[in-house]
Amino acid sequence: MDRIPILKVGDCLLVTIQVDMHDELAMSLQEDLTMQIAKHASRGVLIDISSLEIVDSFIGRMLANIAAMSRVLDAQTVVTGMQPAVAITLVELGMSLPGIRTALNVERGMELLREFIGRDAEAEDVDGAEE
Amino acid sequence: MSVFQQIVRTHETAILNGWMKEISIATRRSDLMNDAEMRQQSSEFLHLFTEATQVSSEVRSDAFAAAREFLKGVAKSRMEQGFTASEISMFVLSLKQPVFNVLRDEFKGDASKLVTEIWTSGDLLDKLAMMTVDAAIELREQTIARQQEEMMELSTPVVKLWDGVLALPLIGTLDSGRTQVVMESLLSAIVETNSQVAIIDITGVPTVDTLVAQHLIKTITAARLMGAECYLSGIRPAIAQTIVHLGIDLVDVQTKAKLSDAFKIALTRLGKAVVSIKNHPAARAEEQ
Amino acid sequence: MALKSETYTIRSSDDVVRVRQIARAWASEIKLSLVDQTKLVTATSELARNTLEHGGGGAMTAEMVENGIRRGIKLTFTDQGPGIANLELALQDGYTTGNGMGLGLSGSKRLVNEFDIKSEPGLGTTVTIVRWK
Structure with missing residues (x-):
């Protein structure tokens, strides 16, 4: 079965969804990502959906799940590049994905992840200094 | 015959x-x-x-x-x-x-x-x-x-205020059809100009009904899904009253009385600020 | 009046992908705007998944329809599954029997111009949607 490739970039994972996914493919991506986060102890996950022509409630739920699961595994998730028509449709469908961080493109998404990870690191440093 | x-x-x-x-x-x-x-x-x-x-x-x-x-x-x-x-x-x-x-x-x-x-x-x-x-x-x-x-085109002037900051000054009555067109062009402009912040200014809008308010909220939500932030400015007192009377929830929407205020927080959001150059070290250096 | 009509079976999740692509092709043929195309394709995806998961498979009939000068795409999803006992409840936001978010039916309704659902417990469900240009 096809699988969507997951790229490891430093302490982040990068996924670009380019195909019209059927539901099993989406489910396997969700599983693969969770495994990879745990395996590499990744701190950030970036999912680029700029080539996706639709996001229905199933894919929406998959994105929400990935964000929630990675949060449990101490990683931040950013979804990037959602097309305007897709965003309008998703809102109309009734999904506003409140738990998901978004960015306009991969570059900004990476910046955002760096910010989060950096902020966490600072917080740890402060903790360390106090001890 | x-x-x-x-x-x-x-x-x-x-x-x-x-x-x-x-x-x-x-x-x-x-x-x-x-x-x-x-x-x-x-x-x-x-x-x-x-x-x-x-x-x-x-x-x-x-x-x-x-x-x-x-x-x-x-x-x-x-x-x-x-x-x-x-x-x-x-x-x-x-x-x-x-x-x-x-x-x-x-x-x-x-x-x-x-x-x-x-x-x-x-x-x-x-x-x-x-x-x-x-x-x-x-x-x-x-x-x-x-x-x-042509009127639709004229009525949707998405303008760039700064690198990464768009503004959409709306003028005249908003019906649901026009609002939809305006919103679509704003979202497209966000992608085209790679802007993180968009300000919808409704100073020139006399009234807002439930449908239009819903469109505004939907647009702001859609912009957030795309990775941009939308602020709403220029809300007249009458419109503020209508919004409350209609029971429309603007809790998740950043609102400002004036376009200039919205612009200010947009700049802050981007890590920028407008400063007076009078008595500013850089300006003094130039004078010398 | 139907200008053309075609029926496709929905038996697997690959078929769901296929009927999505068909909805996209037909929608672009009558030159729906990109947003309207996206809305129709998304509704198609939701309803085709319902047909597969709750109806145990079925079919989608696509029709190009005309009403005066307006053209539209009409899609009919049929299955011979268990049917829906309480339609009113099924159309509420957040109501779910499967593992979705319960936005399938209620959400699709908001994405199209016309929405009609008929269901007979034990006999199956038919959902018809129309998106006008």
């Missing part, structure tokens, strides 16, 4: 003269069209009409194609000249009187034949007149559609 066709052909010149007289009484607009032009147009149509009737009595048939095309042209040029729809239909309808006149002279003694011929020719001319009006209305509708489109 009924005979009015032959009669019309034989008396073409007489009919044309009668028609011109009729036109001058009924719809003459010397301010819009001169006599020579009018006569030329009339004679051309009468000729096409006469020719077509020799072959067919069905206005939608191929025989009438040239006449129909001609009337379309007449409708177009007259519309542009400023004739009204009824004046345009009178161009064809005023041909009835002179045609009926020659028929009356021809069938003096035969009342039933006269009625038949008048009915046939009258019906034909009525249909042609209706077609002309239809053509005129269609042209006007095209104009209206085009103007609506």
